[in-house]
Amino acid sequence: MKPGQGGKSLEETAGNALTVxxxxxxxxxxxxxxxxxxxxxxxxxxxxxHMCVRP
Known part of the structure; x- marks a missing residue:
């Protein structure tokens, strides 16, 4: 996801990220x-x- 006008990433905005x-x-x-x-x-x-599912 690209940062919005504030320049923050989704992780910075939501305060969390998924672990690897x-x-x-x-x-x-x-x-x-x-x-x-x-x-x-x-x-x-x-x-x-919208969805995209690939078998």
Whole structure:
């Protein structure tokens, strides 16, 4: 995510970040992956949830 006009990152704004998982499975062993969010950059407006799931 790119910083907003204040120049703060998401971690700085929310005050927390996810830990790095060094014990996660290799990418070849993951059967599917997905992403959900409210994109606001054009052509989106941030009002509707969009998802992308890849098997």
């Amino acid at each position: 998982g060094f014990d996660v499975p290799e990418a070849t062993r993951i059967s599917a992956m997905g992403a959900w969010g409210y994109p606001a950059a054009p052509p989106f407006d941030g009002l509707i949830t």
